[in-house]
Amino acid sequence: MYDNYAVYVENLVKIYGKGNVGIDGLSFTINPGEVYGLIGPNGSGKTTTLRILATLIKPTSGKAFIFGVDVTKDPLRIRKMINYLPEEAGAYRDLTGMDFIKFMLALRFRGEELNKAIDEAVQISDLGPKVFKPIRGYSKGMKRILALSVVLASKPKLLILDEPTTGLDVEKSLYVRNLIRKYNQEYGVTVLLSSHNMLEVEYLCQRVGMIYKGRIIAEGSIEDLKTKTNSRNLEEVFIKITREASY
Amino acid sequence: MAFKHILMREIKAFIKNPAFILMIVLMVVFYGGLGQLFSHASQEAVKEALTQNIGIILLDENDLAKEILIYANKTLGGRIFCVSNMSDALNKYGIVIIIPENFTESLLSNKTFVISFNSTVAIDRFSLTASAKTAILEIFINTIQDAYRNIIISKYGLDPSLLNKKLTSNTIVKIGENYLSMGEFNTIASIGMSFLMILAIVIAINASNAVNFMAIEKVEKAFELLLAQPIPRRTIVLGKLVASVIASIIMGGAYIIGLLLMIGGMSSEFPATSTSVSEPNSGVNALIQLIGTNGIILMAVSLVLGLIYTGALGIILGSLVSDQRMAGVMVAPVMFLFMGLAFTSFIMGLELNTITSIWVGATIVNLPIYIVYALMSGSYELILVAYGSAAICTITLIGLAVWIFNKDIVVLGLRFEKKSLLGRK
Numbered sequence: 315m316y317d318n319y320a321v322y323v324e325n326l327v328k329i330y331g332k333g334n335v336g337i338d339g340l341s342f343t344i345n346p347g348e349v350y351g352l353i354g355p356n357g358s359g360k361t362t363t364l365r366i367l368a369t370l371i372k373p374t375s376g377k378a379f380i381f382g383v384d385v386t387k388d389p390l391r392i393r394k395m396i397n398y399l400p401e402e403a404g405a406y407r408d409l410t411g412m413d414f415i416k417f418m419l420a421l422r423f424r425g426e427e428l429n430k431a432i433d434e435a436v437q438i439s440d441l442g443p444k445v446f447k448p449i450r451g452y453s454k455g456m457k458r459i460l461a462l463s464v465v466l467a468s469k470p471k472l473l474i475l476d477e478p479t480t481g482l483d484v485e486k487s488l489y490v491r492n493l494i495r496k497y498n499q500e501y502g503v504t505v506l507l508s509s510h511n512m513l514e515v516e517y518l519c520q521r522v523g524m525i526y527k528g529r530i531i532a533e534g535s536i537e538d539l540k541t542k543t544n545s546r547n548l549e550e551v552f553i554k555i556t557r558e559a560s561y
Numbered sequence: 562m563a564f565k566h567i568l569m570r571e572i573k574a575f576i577k578n579p580a581f582i583l584m585i586v587l588m589v590v591f592y593g594g595l596g597q598l599f600s601h602a603s604q605e606a607v608k609e610a611l612t613q614n615i616g617i618i619l620l621d622e623n624d625l626a627k628e629i630l631i632y633a634n635k636t637l638g639g640r641i642f643c644v645s646n647m648s649d650a651l652n653k654y655g656i657v658i659i660i661p662e663n664f665t666e667s668l669l670s671n672k673t674f675v676i677s678f679n680s681t682v683a684i685d686r687f688s689l690t691a692s693a694k695t696a697i698l699e700i701f702i703n704t705i706q707d708a709y710r711n712i713i714i715s716k717y718g719l720d721p722s723l724l725n726k727k728l729t730s731n732t733i734v735k736i737g738e739n740y741l742s743m744g745e746f747n748t749i750a751s752i753g754m755s756f757l758m759i760l761a762i763v764i765a766i767n768a769s770n771a772v773n774f775m776a777i778e779k780v781e782k783a784f785e786l787l788l789a790q791p792i793p794r795r796t797i798v799l800g801k802l803v804a805s806v807i808a809s810i811i812m813g814g815a816y817i818i819g820l821l822l823m824i825g826g827m828s829s830e831f832p833a834t835s836t837s838v839s840e841p842n843s844g845v846n847a848l849i850q851l852i853g854t855n856g857i858i859l860m861a862v863s864l865v866l867g868l869i870y871t872g873a874l875g876i877i878l879g880s881l882v883s884d885q886r887m888a889g890v891m892v893a894p895v896m897f898l899f900m901g902l903a904f905t906s907f908i909m910g911l912e913l914n915t916i917t918s919i920w921v922g923a924t925i926v927n928l929p930i931y932i933v934y935a936l937m938s939g940s941y942e943l944i945l946v947a948y949g950s951a952a953i954c955t956i957t958l959i960g961l962a963v964w965i966f967n968k969d970i971v972v973l974g975l976r977f978e979k980k981s982l983l984g985r986k
Contacts, residue, residue, distance in 0.1 A: 330973070368789045371969040390793060398789035404782035421790040461786060474789075 317382035320346045320472055320504040321367065326376035328362050336362035338528035349498050349505040351519035355556060359528040360508040361401060364476050367506065368398035380472055397470040401477050403461040411445040411460050412436070418464040435467035438493060455486045462490060466497050473497070475507040479514060491517055512548040524552065526559045579890045591897045595904055602908040606693035613697050614640045616650035616657040623665035625712070632708035651683045651735060656697060668709060668726065675727045683735040695734065695743065702728050737938025739851065749851065754907055755820055757930045760864060761903030763813035764871045764926050769892040771805045771875020776888035785972060794966040798876055802959065805872040806865065813864065856936045859944065863929035866951050870925045873958035880965045883974025902926045918943045922950025
């Protein structure tokens with residue numbers, strides 16, 4: 315049953331120390347090849363969810379499967395299928411961009427496969443000759459795209475992106491969105507992303523899950539959600555649903 | 562006005578930093594404790610010097626020699642005992658001085674200006690107390706000098722030029738089954754202390770580097786990206802561990818080369834004192850000859866073991882921190898702990914027994930020096946115990962580091978909340 319989904323999450327709970335609830339009975343599914351957006355206010359549990367699926371932290375209870383594999387039971391197998399871009403992910407300041415790309419991709423690939431992945435990441439990073447310069451001299455946007463380049467070039471079955479365009483200017487944001495779309499469409503990479511940028515979510519995602527206080531309070535295609543809430547865009551959907559939930 | 566705001570902001574920043582507060586507390590506790598320890602050890606050393614009995618093998622049958630000894634015995638409070646067997650006397654008194662057959666003859670001769678005693682001091686460890694024991698010889702020689710001057714003037718009315726004689730002692734220090742000259746003992750004691758402190762520094766810095774590197778990695782936001790890669794967490798732990806060991810070996814090597822250069826550049830001869838005749842400073846060579854190639858290899862193994870141990874400890878602490886501020890909180894106690902252990906062993910000495918072996922292995926910082934002492938004493942079983950203890954603790958720490966790396970805390974970091982730290986919100 316779980317094999318049919320790229321991501322299957324059921325009644326997932328994460329409680330931190332001192333009883334702080336990260337997520338509280340979260341359930342959603344993502345189909346293979348889909349781009350799924352997780353949206354919600356700050357502190358609603360988006361990053362917690364993505365971290366659990368990326369095997370960085372363990373859930374307190376509930377089920378989480380990626381392509382039929384339990385994230386708690388076989389994290390190494392999960393990590394072979396996924397790649398994760400954390401929120402504000404940076405890179406080692408003492409390395410050059412090229413060294414960083416080589417280092418990260420060498421953890422996944424060998425031989426010719428590695429060389430191809432490196433070439434691809436260099437191309438994605440769009441750094442030109444600066445790829446040979448130390449990362450400490452890079453702007454925030456350059457570092458972000460560099461980190462994204464190794465994640466995309468690994469062509470995982472599932473790409474988990476935590477606010478991929480945070481801190482990027484309009485041009486760079488558009489560049490990143492187009493890359494995500496390209497890898498989804500050309501290579502069939504399933505994408506789970508979280509974002510506060512509703513334009514971005516509308517542009518990229520086929521389906522959206524709206525998370526509030528650790529639970530999914532609305533889910534569906536963007537058009538469905540707009541229709542249901544009688545909204546003109548996703549921002550309006552977001553405001554209406556979260557306001558309703560807070561009452 | 563602006564200056565006041567900036568000043569207040571800066572002061573608030575460091576007052577609110579737990580690392581700053583912890584450092585203040587530790588400084589007071591550490592140096593206060595160290596002062597108490599020094600005071601206690603010094604008192605013990607003085608007590609030892611004031612109560613230490615001395616065995617005398619009197620080979621000179623002349624009355625003058627006997628009179629001098631009786632005089633000295635009175636001056637020293639009846640602490641001189643005549644013995645006939647060196648081995649028994651060493652076991653019983655710890656210090657044995659041989660008054661040579663020609664002692665009186667030399668005293669009364671116009672041609673002899675330096676009179677030497679052969680003496681042996683048995684010690685079980687290098688410490689302040691052991692140093693005090695060797696200093697007792699100095700007291701004894703001075704007492705003999707006073708005694709013969711007084712007796713010669715008051716009783717025999719002899720030529721005052723006879724008073725210009727210098728008394729010295731050719732002292733042998735017995736440690737376990739090894740015999741060292743006083744020069745070698747002093748050299749090894751000073752080199753041992755220098756090595757001990759350097760090793761403590763290197764080992765402590767190794768732990769602090771491991772913590773800081775992880776903190777920087779977390780601050781640079783590359784850590785989560787690394788953890789999401791398809792590699793076992795133990796690979797990350799071992800990679801970081803071996804890297805920190807290599808870095809510290811390079812740094813420790815530089816420190817030790819610096820120390821050797823410093824020793825090489827120092828005076829090549831010990832100044833002559835009443836208890837140590839002038840002899841070449843064999844320096845490091847004395848130590849090398851004494852402990853042999855095996856000793857050097859064992860020291861190196863101990864050092865590497867120590868670095869792996871503290872590297873693992875640093876990685877454990879580093880996995881708990883979320884930033885460099887927290888790294889500072891974690892590093893301070895570790896640095897003080899290792900430096901404190903090194904100081905304590907210097908002051909109190911390391912007694913060679915099974916419990917000390919286990920303790921030294923478990924706390925690692927004194928292991929290289931302890932191994933040398935054990936080797937010199939021929940206590941090979943204690944070396945095995947110390948290594949066993951160190952190996953078990955090191956493997957446990959590595960296992961713990963891997964275990965923590967598989968826990969949420971490596972991502973989330975340890976968080977001290979004001980309520981738990983200060984007892985209020």
